[in-house]
Amino acid sequence: MLSIAALCLVVSGGCARLRADNLAAAASYSVALSGYIYPGQVIPGAGVAAIREGYADGPPWRDTSTALTDGRRDGKAVQSWFWSNMTKRITVRFDLRRSARVTSLAVWPLAGSQTDFDRVEAHVSDTEAGLSASAAIPLDVSGGAAYHGPPLTGRYVLLVCESAKPWMSLSEVEITGDPLGAIAAGAPPPGLVPPPVRDPRQLAELPARARGAVDLARKPGVRIAVSAPPTGNNGATAGSPIPAGVARALIGGGHPQTVRSADGFYADKFLILDLDLGGVRQVDRVIVRSAASDPAKRSYFNGYRVSLKSSAGFWEPVGDADNPLLPGESVDGGYSVTSPSIEKPARYVRVRLRCAPQSGDRIEIGGVEVWGRTIAGVVVQASPRPVLKPRISPAQPRGAVASDYDWILRDRIRAMYAMTGDETNGALLDRITQSGFNTVLMHTMGAAHSADGWPRMAQTLAKIQKQHGLRVIVSWPYGSDERYANAQFGEYQPGGKARWTHAPCPLSAPYWNAVVGDRAEIAARAGLTGLVVDVEMYGADATRYPGPCYCDDCWRRFVSARLGGAPAAAKVDLDNRPAWIAENGLEGDYARWQAQGVSDILRGIRKRVAAVAPHFLFGNLLDLEAIPGLAAGFGTPQRPALVFSETEYSGDFSKTSGQIANIRTSALPALYIPGLWVKPITPPQIPDLAARAAGEGAGYWIWSASAFTDGHYPHASGYTNDEYWKAFRDANNALDTRLKH
Ligand SMILES: [Zn+2]
Known part of the structure; x- marks a missing residue:
């Protein structure tokens, strides 16, 4: 392992000034921040809770386009999330805009910041798509991190810097080598590529309704009951009973009504909508509208499960839907979350909404639609529901313990x-x-x-x-x-x-x-x-x-x-x-x-x-x-x-x-x-x-x-x-x- 001083000598011939022929300076690059999170953890910077475990993207990093290539290790720097409880990553993706022979790679944290990396690896590939499949090249980590093995050839360079410290920084990247050929046709301009903008409205866009499909929930004779089962965990307070009139308004398609689950920031929360379509119908999809979102209310659902039943029989779960929006994101007037395609006959539809701890104080929804068709001549073979309860052994009177246990008792x-x-x-x-x-x-x-x-x-x-x-x-x-x-x-x-x-x-x-x-x-x-x-x-x-x-x-x-x-x-x-x-x-x-x-x-x-x-x-x-x-x-x-x-x-x-x-x-x-x-x-x-x-x-x-x-x-x-x-x-x-x- 090289010391930082030796590393500087190897890659730049001296610490005071970095080499001028840095391929990174003429490259186009993007930066992504991420951190390892567990379900329920509030994502720092976003103020929302994670739904699943893994590396989650942090807030986008925006700064001057030359921060990583200005030749200074004490100037502008990319900063990770500031949070003590997770492994953090700064990922930088360079497009050198032409193929190149890379002889060394070096990265530095902000000078004097004591935000050294735990691990840095690089990927080099001729194509952007090939980056993830290419071999990971570990860099020697010692203050900064460097690679100076055999030359690597490629147009794209991906650098993944990792640290478990409360925060990490990346102030300078140097990719030393020789260009091979001219700038590629259609190559992007040099400098920082702004991160993609998330468009919540687009994420929650409704699919096209199948030809002939209508909102079955709005037909006369449809009944709905809504319940908010008490979760009994982590300080949930029971939701108040939901009046029949409020429940009915959820399927009216008119002015959105809001119904509420039990409250409790740290509790799992559920809301169950039971619909009786009045007869067997062909069900294509279920759509649940969020309540008009007010981020201050922290009202949100993570997703829902649709189950169907044709008559007295078993419920059949037919599809899970995940809310594509993060709890902190909002769309004026609310938005809809669509189930996968179902395409099954059923009379009873159950929608079980869930909200994981810390992702919202409660679930509030504005309405539900059941897309599908009235069909004639459907014969549904409903099996009866025989459930034989398992035997429960009677509480055993504790008789005398056998005499060969005497030594244990004594x-x-x-x-x-x-x-x-x-x-x-x-x-x-x-x-x-x-x-x-x-x-x-x-x-x-x-x-x-x-x-x-x-x-x-x-x-x-x-x-x-x-x-x-x-x-x-x-x-x-x-x-x-x-x-x-x-x-x-x-x-x-x-x-x-x-x-x-x-x-x-x-x-x-x-x-x-x-x-x-x-x-x-x-x-x-x-x-x-x-x-x-x-x-x-x-x-x-x-x-x-x-x-x-x-x-x-x-x-x-x-x-x-x-x-x-x-x-x-x-x-x-x-x-x-x-x-x-x-x-x-x-x-x-x-x-x-x-x-x-x-x-x-x-x-x-x-x-x-x-x-x-x-x-x-x-x-x-x-x-x-x-x-x-x-x-x-x-x-x-x-x-x-x-x-x-x-x-x-x-x-x-x-x-x-x-x-x-x-x-x-x-x-x-x-x-x-x-x-x-x-x-x-x-x-x-x-x-x-x-x-x-x-x-x-x-x-x-x-x-x-x-x-x-x-x-x-x-x-x-x-x-x-x-x-x-x-x-x-x-x-x-x-x-x-x-x-x-
Ligand atoms: Zn088994």
Whole structure:
């Protein structure tokens, strides 16, 4: 990496004056500012909230046309958004106006501004369209940034400067090289190209209405009801009931009426319009008019979903519309947002408007139109709507816990999490015993996952129990097994637009049985104490499931088991399944059905293992019901499942009592054991936290022994291993004393 001084020497022969033959000076260029945002974040400079995650364009940068090429690093400069919470980009696109041989590239922040770049990359291409596909060329970053590798040839140069600092600047760009040929015919004039102007009216332009189509909503006999469901989140205040007269005026096509959703800047907001067209009609499109926009009112909708129904049957979601305007943009007299083309027969039309937190204080709309035609002779095959509610297990009276849990109730679980390899570390195991632990949670990986390796490892672990007086509970990873691929027996799908490729379907009995059942049976036969499933899926698309699985197999089974195989439901494709479930009010049913499916599989594993080792314990790592159905499958009131929680890792117990209350109110057969991580938690804190965990829960566990062996996951700096071991000893002594009284 070059220092800034060396860099100046390389590219310009001295810092005082930049070279005159800078190809950038004769180029045409445009500047774009962007920043990485998350949904709900208010976009700085625009004062509006983001709808989705990613790099969003900032306010356009306008300045004198020579700012980047005036030869000065202390003069005019492009400035990013000023905001501390995002990675910022300044992107400059140069058209050199002719092909050129580029021998070096250099960029500088504003002199003395301390706004150095974190990363700069360049793209060079013969065509503007080829820029994005061309290889990214990283620049050496050191104050400024420079490239001086082999010469590059092209007419277009794209520079992307990135920084996570509160702001960044770009004051000078130098593109050194030799022109190849004359100025291209039709090349733009040199200097800054002004950014394109957004025209909200054009963005919200109505499409042409199909021949013969009318606004069906204005026909006599059409009925409309409007509701603003309370969202119950983040301080939403319920909207007032919407009078029938106001709702009717929305379809009158006359003077716009405004109806309002619940208020609340930080709340999700919805407005539901239910239209009965009076008979089956051909529906082409839905149009929703915004209220006459007054930016001061911050009234806005992000988009809406249209669902159709022909008679008493299921709602069918048929199209989503996104508002093309940003919340801060306005059009005099309001504007319209158009649904995609629908072209389906229906009698009932539902329009569900949504507004994400912070994008508006409320939703206000001016009217709704349903474009389409009256049609004769349409036969609609409406399926009836059979919904079989899933069984709900009665609250289990908590009977006496089995006597083989006596040691847990009497002494509490005091577990050290040990890594693969620690099973033969006699000194470590001795120290664990001497410090008053009674259990080792044993991580598994590598050879232990193979067909021969696991029985051998189980025998080795059984020796720990005999020789060190420790109970061994195996921690087995779900979603990152090294013998069985995650999606080998069926892959998880979240539904909607996303596609997952490497997470197991949670209702795949073959996956659970191969990964967990077979290994647990081998562990049980070897005499180990138990097996808990670590459900943090390191090998998957994400470490947790975002919701129930909507894969084809799950869908087919749900439709068959709960909806009587209704064809209207069976044909719904993966993209539309979550929306379909939500629109038909079946979210709770689907989630419960799936949790019960998971429980059924785990119950089978538990019974199979109990047949060879009736005292074998089951449970999971991560947190309570990290996959819904875990506790009811792995536990019974007499033999509750063990939940080794990671929620308290940092010593924060603010959620613990809520979790334990949840176990009681949901009648989950589970014991809760908070975990403590030695990196954020120091020795002086350990006795109190262990006492708290063992007091509120069924014990505690420490992550992990690695801090005292290879140090791969170290403990807090400033403390010795011995100080930690002494703290464990003190904590366990104190527990002994407390539990005797
Ligand atoms: Zn599935």
